[in-house]
Amino acid sequence: MKGVMSNPVSVGVPSPQSGSTTQRNVKSSIRDLNFFYGDAQALKHIDMEIYEHAVTALIGPSGCGKSTLLRCFNRMHDLTPHTRYEGEIRLFPDDVNIVSPEVDPIEVRMRISMVFQKPNPFPKSIYENVAYGLRVRGVRNKTELDGRVEAALRGAALWEEVKDRLGEPGTALSGGQQQRLCIARALATDPEIVLFDEPTSALDPIATASIEDLIISMAGSVTVLIVTHNMQQAARVSTYTAFMYLGELIEYGPTNEMFTRPREQRTSDYLTGRFG
Amino acid sequence: MASLSPPLAIDASHATVADIRANVAQRRRWDLVFAVLGLLATSIGVVTLLALFIDLVMDGYQRLTPDFFLSFPSRRASEAGILSAWVGTCLVMLVTAVVGVPLAVSAGLYLEEYAPRNWLTTVIEINVSNLAAVPSIVYGLLALGLFVYALGFGQSILSAGLTLALMIMPIIVVATREAVRAVPHTIREAAYAVGATRWQVTRDHVLPYSIPGIATGVIIGLARAIGETAPLITIGALTFIAYLPNPPLTTTPPFVNFDWLWSGFTVLPIQMFNWVSRPGTAFHANAAAAGIVIVVLTLLMNGFAIFLRYRLRKRINW
Numbered sequence: 365m366k367g368v369m370s371n372p373v374s375v376g377v378p379s380p381q382s383g384s385t386t387q388r389n390v391k392s393s394i395r396d397l398n399f400f401y402g403d404a405q406a407l408k409h410i411d412m413e414i415y416e417h418a419v420t421a422l423i424g425p426s427g428c429g430k431s432t433l434l435r436c437f438n439r440m441h442d443l444t445p446h447t448r449y450e451g452e453i454r455l456f457p458d459d460v461n462i463v464s465p466e467v468d469p470i471e472v473r474m475r476i477s478m479v480f481q482k483p484n485p486f487p488k489s490i491y492e493n494v495a496y497g498l499r500v501r502g503v504r505n506k507t508e509l510d511g512r513v514e515a516a517l518r519g520a521a522l523w524e525e526v527k528d529r530l531g532e533p534g535t536a537l538s539g540g541q542q543q544r545l546c547i548a549r550a551l552a553t554d555p556e557i558v559l560f561d562e563p564t565s566a567l568d569p570i571a572t573a574s575i576e577d578l579i580i581s582m583a584g585s586v587t588v589l590i591v592t593h594n595m596q597q598a599a600r601v602s603t604y605t606a607f608m609y610l611g612e613l614i615e616y617g618p619t620n621e622m623f624t625r626p627r628e629q630r631t632s633d634y635l636t637g638r639f640g
Numbered sequence: 641m642a643s644l645s646p647p648l649a650i651d652a653s654h655a656t657v658a659d660i661r662a663n664v665a666q667r668r669r670w671d672l673v674f675a676v677l678g679l680l681a682t683s684i685g686v687v688t689l690l691a692l693f694i695d696l697v698m699d700g701y702q703r704l705t706p707d708f709f710l711s712f713p714s715r716r717a718s719e720a721g722i723l724s725a726w727v728g729t730c731l732v733m734l735v736t737a738v739v740g741v742p743l744a745v746s747a748g749l750y751l752e753e754y755a756p757r758n759w760l761t762t763v764i765e766i767n768v769s770n771l772a773a774v775p776s777i778v779y780g781l782l783a784l785g786l787f788v789y790a791l792g793f794g795q796s797i798l799s800a801g802l803t804l805a806l807m808i809m810p811i812i813v814v815a816t817r818e819a820v821r822a823v824p825h826t827i828r829e830a831a832y833a834v835g836a837t838r839w840q841v842t843r844d845h846v847l848p849y850s851i852p853g854i855a856t857g858v859i860i861g862l863a864r865a866i867g868e869t870a871p872l873i874t875i876g877a878l879t880f881i882a883y884l885p886n887p888p889l890t891t892t893p894p895f896v897n898f899d900w901l902w903s904g905f906t907v908l909p910i911q912m913f914n915w916v917s918r919p920g921t922a923f924h925a926n927a928a929a930a931g932i933v934i935v936v937l938t939l940l941m942n943g944f945a946i947f948l949r950y951r952l953r954k955r956i957n958w
Contacts, residue, residue: 438833445757474835484826487849487956496844497834533955546830553834 390456391416391557391587392437397451397463399432399441406432408611410451414557419579419588421602421619423595425639429611430591434559437462437589438476439469455556474501477550478559482566483542485534485549490517490526493534493545497553512552520548521578540571547578551586558582560590564597576601595635599623607631693935700928708929712882713911717922722930724881725911728797729866731885731900732907735801736808736865741858744809748816748854753842772810779807780874788875795876797885798901803871808861815857819850852952859945863938869909879914881906908934 392414399407407429414420422430432441439462441447449463455475462472477497485493494513495503503509513530517523522544526537534545543563550558560579564572579588579601592598598605599619606616607628615622615631626632633639655663711721751768755761783803793799823846831841885903889896906914908930915927 440829440833443829443832470835470837473833478833480826480829480833482826484824484830486827486830486845496831496836500831500834500836500840500844549830549834 388415393454395452400448402446406611410613412613412616416587418603419583419601420604421598422591422606423598424608428608430608431561434561434591437559438473438478442469476557477553477555479546479550479563481562483546485542485545487535489531490534491530494548494552516548516552519551520544522548540567543575557587562591696928696931700925700932703925703929713880717926720926722911725906725908727884728905729907731797732800736804740805740809744812745816745854748813752817752820768810768813772814776807776868777870779803780871784875796902797905799875800872800905803875804865808865811861812857816854819853820846823849849956852949855948856945859941863941867909867934869913877910878904878906
């Protein structure tokens, strides 16, 4: 267990912005997590705490397992045959092991939502895109749907741009707007954690900046886990950073510490561009 | 004429413009040769079909009067019509569509979205594709044994509709699976990620987005069924029917009736076949006229399939 905070429930870390110490609760605790695609082991003995209402970035070279780890959190791997989880991802406050076979993946996905690499709005109206997560769980009340769709679109900084054309297809929006629509869709269900899988890799720099601002602003109310191949992005948006390599967690700690004083040689090599 | 020998190799460092032009001209000639051959091959197909259709129209067009559509068959060629045939075709197609489409679409969705990937599924998939290529007379024999005798449906519209449904199911299953497979995986992931069940993903996304492809497959399947003769003769279609089945819709409650399912029947291609096999040119004109009706019906259905695909696909872009 390298670089993992000692206290399992809460920890005091210097906030990167102010330098003052903030108390944070543990939202989720990964314990000896192994993951297999068939016989190939993609994650090896991961131990890590995810802090509530913070942005945690997962970085590392291609194939290091960062996306695989992210997708364990909403059981996306269950859609692929011949995959297997070992170990635990405990979700607090109720201490449920969300990768246990006894826990229905749908229950997990109702609590933890996800934004994908390429914007993937449904070929339906903007409104229906955001409302879908509520519709699948049986929300029928029009007033409630309207209110939550608006709140989610505001949360994704898209409301002002689309409020007069909620009936238009979501696929007609620009790439950056589509990704914010996907963020609204992920927020509409009031998730406890939002997962971002390289959310800006298909976007131009301006759209990227707006998504990054959004992620930073979200962190006050929701726990964010983001995979990025862009180290500057990790530095800009995250409070904690985990560096992974070949399926292992190499180093994990407050972002400002890791970027200025990495403890591991491999982290330092990666951050300075010597490999990856 | 210039030779068609392989072009003279050109050594770029010493080539003059004249050499280069000669070389290009020589290679261009092969372009022309293939273009001409290709055009010829295409025309042979198109012109032959067109000639057949024009011949059909020339032979049959004077018979295409309203009376022709409103008369029963008759021993006098000039009084004979296709009323019982086109009514039979419509009713048989109704049974075929109502039975075949839901079964085939469900099977296609199941195989693509639900079925686990194992050897059994693979065997089923290969066999479904193979069934699409089984000669229709074989379906006729199967239906004769199963529907007509074993299940006791007799030589009825019901048996005919079920036979054709069986025959076009593989076509629709294959079309459904292709359409379903064209729905991007990212869309499914998006729906699963907000907590949708497999059925919700299928009902709300996969099925609606693959409707254009499914509809095309359905219409192509029905267009094939409409011209089918062999299996229906096998199960005992009549060739001379001077009555109509009881209409499916009535003016008195309960407004529907299903007697027609058990009625004897004939269909357009069988009526046509019957007229072709009679001596005398008068009946041949009738056959040609019925042929025109079938061809136009088929072309209309295919045209509608193309229109649907074009219109519905325009609404969906990923």
